[in-house]
Amino acid sequence: MKNVTLQTNITSLRGTVSIPGDKSISHRSIMFGALAEGETIISNFLAGADCLSTIACFRKLGVAIEEDGPLTRVFGGGMNGLVQPEQLLDVGNSGTTIRLMLGILAGRPFEATLAGDSSIAKRPMTRVVKPLRQMGAIVEGKNNGEFAPLTIRGGKLQGITYELPVASAQIKSAILLAGLQAEGETAVIEPTRTRDHTERMIVQFGGRVERDGNTIKVKGNQSFKAAHIDVPGDISSAAFFMVAAAITKDSEVKLVNVGLNPTRTGIIDCLKQMGANIEVEPVKSDGEPVGNIIVRSSSLKGIEISGELIPRLIDELPIIALLATQAEGETVIKDAAELKVKETNRIDTVAKELSSLGADITPTDDGLIINGGVTLHGGTVSSHGDHRIGMMLAVAGLIARSEMNLLDASAIEVSYPQFFEHLSELIHS
């Protein structure tokens, strides 16, 4: 529960940040490395608390994983290499870990129990438990499997065709990971395109996956070969500095090595639509698309953010809400009810914390309405244990007119342990 006094009312932000590895891709590189045959070598792995939880879970499943300076090595024993864990699998604060691991464990012929922190205990799990049960896994947990702790006994699975009730890469990935181990074919139909890192990684590890419109299909009984994965910088982490540069005066920030997978670049589209001064320089890469992003102080206008754009910037909505407080006119965020089931109810926590700093922000059933052009003042705010809320509030501090204290700042370690260090390197006061 580290509390920090934030730097407020700064003059400008200038410099370059090399953005740490993408959280979604880091999780998946460990998972596929564990299921593949041989030594997988990962560079730029994100050593944030969530991804370290994934490593700890796979070690308990018998997989050797070495953190070797800048490289992470996973010694996979193939699909049948996982062994029944002797202890509970602790996913910490990570929704991606628990949901994707359920998909993997659904196909394994042993029992395992997964649990996490108090936030994980409140996040909905029926969304993955239901399709996995349909495929043949046995899952037990509180409220008929809605909440962790969850005990899963996997085994012989049958492929299914499943229409996702919400646009979620975690549900899609859990079903695909089970489908890769099932008899026959598994098809997942997504209502709107979501991040496709799992599909890309299936191919990188020598597997097969097909996409036809919004339907993704995998054949069962596949096996994987070890791979080299170079994890790009996390655009969801870069977003905090993009917004920070846009809303502060005399600023110019360059973010290097950022993942530019089109299923994740909604924040760039949103900044452009709001009138931000932003440039993107693509950089050659073998795997996921990567580039550098340069953002300068901007004069911004309010927009509507809704529909298919939402899954492409879902984790950036807290920092976009702050951006909107500095734009002229109204910003309406809708179709984003999924924000209610993240680490916190992000509609409520964003509205509560930004209102306490003087923002004009109203929570709705599926988003937020923000009237911009407001000067923020200081005060005591809290991350509520949610890393993205913590980083958004630290960025709000940069433009706050009086002292600001952030409670529970340590939550930021979930996705960006070097956040304060990188921020202070940019500050010119």
Ligand SMILES: O=C(O)C1=C[C@@H](OP(=O)(O)O)[C@@H](O)[C@H](O)C1
């Ligand atoms: O698949 C992933 O790595 C993630 C998917 C998203 O969640 P949902 O699938 O619940 O939308 C996102 O919010 C989360 O931070 C990471």
Ligand SMILES: C=C(OP(=O)(O)O)C(=O)O
């Ligand atoms: C929602 C998030 O992650 P997860 O679902 O993995 O906890 C996030 O990182 O914003």
